[in-house]
Amino acid sequence: DAKTTQPPSMDCAEGRAANLPCNxxxxxxxxxxxxxxxxxxxxxxxxxxxxxxxxxxxMASLIITEDRKSSTLILPHATLRDTAVYYCIAVSFLQGGSxxxxxxxxxxxxxxx
Amino acid sequence: xxxxxxFPSHSVIEKGQTVxxxxxxxxxxxxxxxxxxxxxxxxxxxxxxxxxxxxxxSGMPNNRFLAERTGGTYSxxxxxxxxxxxxxxxxxxxxxxxxxxxxxxxxxxRLTVT
Numbered sequence: 001d002a003k004t005t006q007p008p009s010m011d012c013a014e015g016r017a018a019n020l021p022c023n024x025x026x027x028x029x030x031x032x033x034x035x036x037x038x039x040x041x042x043x044x045x046x047x048x049x050x051x052x053x054x055x056x057x058x059m060a061s062l063i064i065t066e067d068r069k070s071s072t073l074i075l076p077h078a079t080l081r082d083t084a085v086y087y088c089i090a091v092s093f094l095q096g097g098s099x100x101x102x103x104x105x106x107x108x109x110x111x112x113x
Numbered sequence: 114x115x116x117x118x119x120f121p122s123h124s125v126i127e128k129g130q131t132v133x134x135x136x137x138x139x140x141x142x143x144x145x146x147x148x149x150x151x152x153x154x155x156x157x158x159x160x161x162x163x164x165x166x167x168x169x170x171s172g173m174p175n176n177r178f179l180a181e182r183t184g185g186t187y188s189x190x191x192x193x194x195x196x197x198x199x200x201x202x203x204x205x206x207x208x209x210x211x212x213x214x215x216x217x218x219x220x221x222x223r224l225t226v227t
Contacts, residue, residue, distance in 0.1 A: 032214070043117070043204050043218030044156065093214065100146070100158035100169060101216065
C-alpha cells in the first residue's frame with residue numbers, strides 16, 4: 001500500500017501556480033519523497049525528489065515540512081501540457097533493499113485555459 | 114541519449130497463448146524495473162534487476178510470468194500461458210547506479226488478452 005495520501009483531483013488556471021499537496025505522516029527517516037506524473041497513457045515521468053530540504057529544478061519546486069509529514073509540489077506557471085496524474089511516492093534506498101515505486105491513485109490535475 | 118524503449122507497443126493475443134515483451138533500458142543503466150497497470154488499478158511493481166541479477170521479484174503475480182535479463186542489457190518479460198486478467202499496460206524503467214535516483218520509464222506495452 002502507498003504510504004502517501006493525495007487529493008483525487010485538482011484544477012488550476014493556465015499560467016497560475018499549481019500547488020499539489022501530499023501527506024506522508026508515516027514516512028521513515030530514510031525515505032525520500034518522489035514526485036512523478038503520467039500524462040494520458042504515457043509512461044510515468046520523473047519530476048523531482050527530496051529528503052529533508054526544499055528542492056527546485058527546471059520543472060517544479062518541492063516543499064517538505066520540517067516534520068516531514070507532508071509536502072507540496074509546486075508547478076510555478078502551469079500550462080495545458082501539465083494536465084496529468086501526479087503521484088507522490090515514498091522511496092527507500094537502503095543497501096540491498098527494494099527501491100520499488102509504490103504508486104497510489106495520485107492527483108488528477110486539470111489545467112484550464 | 115536514447116530513452117527506455119519497449120517492444121511491441123501493443124500486443125493482442127488469445128487466452129492460453131504466450132507473449133514476450135522486451136525492454137531496452139538507457140545505455141549504461143544497471144537497474145531495470147518492470148511495472149504494470151491492469152484495468153482500473155494503480156501501477157504496480159513487478160520486479161527489479163541489478164545488471165543480470167533479480168534484486169526484488171516480490172511483485173511477480175505468479176509463475177506464469179518469467180523475466181530475464183541475460184548479459185545485463187535488455188530484458189524480456191514472458192507471460193505463458195496468458196490469462197484474461199493479464200491485460201493491461203506493462204512499463205519498464207531504468208536507473209543509473211551512481212548519483213541520480215530517478216527511474217526513467219518507457220512508453221509501455223499494451224497487452225490485450227482475448
